[in-house]
Structures are given as C-alpha cells and as structure tokens.
Amino acid sequence: MVTIRDIAEQAGVSVSTASRALNDNPRISAVTRRKIKSLADRLGYVPNFNAKSLTRGESNVVGVIFPPEKASEQANPFFIDAMRGINQVLTERKYVLSVAIGETTQTILDNVIAMVDQAKVKRFILLYSHENDPIANYLRTAGLRFVVIGEPDAQYQDDYVNNDNVAAGEMGTDYLLSQLNVKRPVFVGSEEDWQYERDRRAGFGKATTAHQVVGQYLPIPAVEQPTKDVRVWIHEHPQIDGIVASDDLLGLAFFQQWQLIYPGKKLPIVSYNRSFKLPLPDLQFHSITLFPAKLGAAATELVFKKADENGGRHTVVPFKML
Amino acid sequence: MVTIRDIAEQAGVSVSTASRALNDNPRISAVTRRKIKSLADRLGYVPNFNAKSLTRGESNVVGVIFPPEKASEQANPFFIDAMRGINQVLTERKYVLSVAIGETTQTILDNVIAMVDQAKVKRFILLYSHENDPIANYLRTAGLRFVVIGEPDAQYQDDYVNNDNVAAGEMGTDYLLSQLNVKRPVFVGSEEDWQYERDRRAGFGKATTAHQVVGQYLPIPAVEQPTKDVRVWIHEHPQIDGIVASDDLLGLAFFQQWQLIYPGKKLPIVSYNRSFKLPLPDLQFHSITLFPAKLGAAATELVFKKADENGGRHTVVPFKML
C-alpha cells in the first residue's frame, strides 16, 4: 500500500508538503502541487479514509436515513432510485453512503447516534419527513448537516428538496381534461393524506376550476384490500370518466375495483409514480415521473453546501409526463 | 468526548489494559474487565471507529452491493427489506452498512474498490448474482469475504443464502392442486428464466406429476407491456384454471390479460412475492413470502464467519404461504 509518506520521499519533499499539495492547499506552489499529484496517481496512491477521518474528526460518509417500517408496505422503488442518485454524487466527492434503517424510530435513532458518535458522520439525508420526528430533532439539536427529501416539517427551517407537487397535480389533471377529453374526473388519494397528496390535489383543484368541471375526491383506505366503501362509491358515481391518482398503486387499486363494476369501460388514469413499472392494463395509464434519482442527487449537492444562517433552502426537481 | 485514555486514568490502569478489557481480551482478569467496562459506560465512552479501523487495518463496515440498473425495473422492495435484516445484525455487532449502487457494473466496481482501498472494507454482501460477474470476480481475487443472496454462480464455491425454491415451487403448486381444486395449471415465468424461476418451475413439475395433471409453461416477455403472444396463448388455452407465477408482478401481468379475455372468470393464483403489497383483485392471490429480511440477516451472520477452506457454505431460509 502506498502512503503519503512514500510519495513524499519519492518527490523529495516532506510529508506535510505532500499532504498540502494533495489537498489543494493554496500555500503550495502550483508547480510542486502538480508534480506531487501526478506522482501520486502514477504510484496509485489512495488516501486512507480512516486516517483522514481520525485527524479531521469527520468521516467521508453521508448517512441516508430510511423511514421506520417493519416491512415494506409498498412496492416502492423510490428509495432505491434515490440512493442511486445520491451515490452518484457521493462517488464524485469521494464519499461513501451509509444507511440507517430499521423497524422503529428508536432503532434508527440509535443507529444514527452510533454513526455520529462512533464514526463521526456529520451529514445526513432524510428520505422522509414526519412531523415532530425524533430523528430530525436529534440532528437539529446536535447541529448536524442534513437535508430532507420531500415536504419538510413546517415548523422548522430545514433544507429540503422536492417536486412542485401542486404544479404536477395541475399538469396531470390538465392533460386528462384537455387531451383525453375527460369531464368528470376523480382524484384518488390515500387515507393518510400526506402533504404531497394534498399538494397534488390542490393542483387537481386548480385545473378542474380552470376547465370549469367538477372534480371528485376519494381517499382509499388500504391499497391492498379496498373496502366495500370504495365499491359503493364507484356505484354511486357512474359518471366518472377519468382518474388522477396520487400514486400509481392507488390508481391501480381503484381501477381494479372499477373494472369489476364496469367491465370493458375505458377509464384514463394519470398517476404519479415513483418511477417504477407495473403490469398496467393497456395504455390507459399516464404516469408522471418525479425523478427520484434527481431528488437524491440534488439532496446530496445541498448537504455539502454549508448550512445557511436562515436555513430552509430548497431545491425543486422537475417532473415529466412519460 | 471521552477516550480510552480517560477511562484508563480513572480506572488507574494503563491504556492497553483498558483497550484489552473493552475488547474482551482473555488475558484480562474478569474482575478488571468488568470494572473497566462498567466505568466505560458510566462515563459514556464510545470507541472511535476511525481510530480503531486505522490501527486494525479494517473498518467496521459491511458493503452491500446492489445489482447494476439504470432505474428500478421492478417495483421490488426486496432489497429494502433485505437491508433491514442486514442492518439489524450489523447494529448488534457495532458495524455499519455501506452501499455500493450505480447504473453500470463498472461504476459499482469502482465504488467497491474505493471501499476496499480507501475505507478498508473487508466484508460484502452481494444482493444478486450474475454469471461471471466482474464484481464477484474482483472480490474473489482480492480475497475479500463475501456472501451472495440468491443462487450463486455455479462455477465457484461462494458462500450464499437463499430459499429452497424447488420446495417453494412444489408447495405452492400443491396448494393450488389439492386445496383449490385446480386441474390445468400454468407456470408463468419471466423470459429471463432466472435460476430461482427454474427452481420454482422444477417444483411445479414435481407437484403436477405427483397429482397426475398436465402443467403448462409460459414465459412472459416484458411485464409492463405483454405482447400479443400472451393473448394468443391465453386464447389457445381456455382450459387453464390456475396459475403459479414465479413472481407477483408476473402473476398480475398475466391476470390482467386473462381478465380482458375471460372477464369475470375466477383464476386462483399462487405467486412468490418478495413480500410486498400490491392492489390485488379480490382473494385470488395466494402469496408465498420468502422473508427477504431473514435472507439479509442470515447473509450477515454468514459474512462474519471465517471463510471456510472449501467454501460454498449455505444457509437456507424458510418460506411461508401467507
């Protein structure tokens, strides 16, 4: 293994000079810097992260925090794609991605604390946000740098990245109304009514108003086992001729029920996927992708920016109809 | 921050004694060990991983390697659940989970090499296996400890964990035939024909033979856009009265097509999910879970066992019909 010492000797300079040169310290002349750097990669030098972290008191690691869950509730590749985007940026910066994941908030919190105390991790990306989340609270009070992906807790000024979900809702609905000639749309959401759903629904409202049509709203209780209520609702609303679903799975769940009641009837659907492929019936589905990988990449860029006095910095990632 | 030095001083012993006691070195008397340990956590001592890794030449990290993919092709929470299982074991052992993920094999390989060279990671879990995978090759030749989740490359003796897919295939099929009174089953697989699919299909074959019924086999090209072929096949096989699908998504894809051709007709389905929930129509779906979290946990246990001379050690994780 070639150390900084080796390259110092071969270059005929001291270790400290080598160190400075490799770290782009301005006190080193451009000439020697170049010389040392080229020598370094000629020798195949790679810095030892552990030594570096030990002296710097901070490791080359960004912690990625998953939401607490016993098992995956949804078939949701959002996180994987986000990790891909995150890691792409991290690799450029010679950083490594570590994850904190577990069944309960407490488990994850312990995990995060271990990263901070033992591994000296100072930067985190939160893949979710809950109101009054103990983990976010910990990060805040510990003065650690972190970025939220999604809608952040409104009572704090955390940095975050997300999509403009109002615009996405409006755009999808508009497509349905103006291109697919829908007159009686329904917005299908989950019963959780997450912030992003509310936003998309707000966009839905704007579009329906603009087109002067009446929009319905239906929250679906459990995706995997829609209740009778949904069927009753469908029976009572035979005039529905298009769906905007806050999520692909919800759209599919609704459509399954609809199909049973009105077999063969067409029903165009716009939904917001998190970029995955499902075996969807024919071409009735129109998905809007929110580019999870881009969200991840943007969050990572942001987490490397120094914390701002005011906080609450925000990157908006575009969406696109597929 | 309290260091090992602090606890050594307060305990009135040398630093090395403290270090040994904390690391359960047998050369330390039980008395002083206990004394030092209790003092340590009374003072809230946490070891500095970076210092530890620097001296040991190995870091407290297990690298988890994802398959190369541009974007998630499937709505597959398998990986997330596996990570949960992995991290649970890692946390107990005071280890941290780092991931290597990217679009191409080369990117990921670079990622892995960086982990090895810069961060001194020595243990890995491969979340997939391809024949002649450059990453597995690298790990092998570099003499690193790794465990494969799934069916390993047959030409090597790598350690691995997986399910008994033949038994799972047989059990699911048997359920269909004996409990649901199916007489003309079809096995639906992907066109890739992965090893785990072949195994489940072999189990399907065993069960159909045992029940003296004729089993069909249909590979489906692309889940998200089944071709005409599938419809033609369905038209030509009206007698089919039950499905075993190698995967939930495939089952759903087939069923969507079937439904269009024979609306209202019942068609019981047994499929192997990787434990996620989809909006499935009614109760016709019978899922067999393969416990991805258990696979992850078992792989992690195995990766901490010293490499065996012969290699090829193997943990079998049970499955269960939900």
Next chain:
DNA sequence: CTGTTAGCGCATTCAC
C-alpha cells in the same frame, strides 16, 4: 495478568 512503547496514515500547528 498488566504496563511500556511504538506506530497506524494523515493534517496541522509552529517554525524557518
């Protein structure tokens, strides 16, 4: 069973 000593590889004071 325990203490002394010497690094691990690197960054960073402080000198020059």
Next chain:
DNA sequence: GTGAATGCGCTAACAG
C-alpha cells in the same frame, strides 16, 4: 512556500 514535530484514538508487539 516548505519542513519538523506533534497528536488524532486506538491496537499490538514486546516486556515483565
């Protein structure tokens, strides 16, 4: 602009 010296926190010879 560069070098010498010191130490980050911990483990591991080598002694006793």
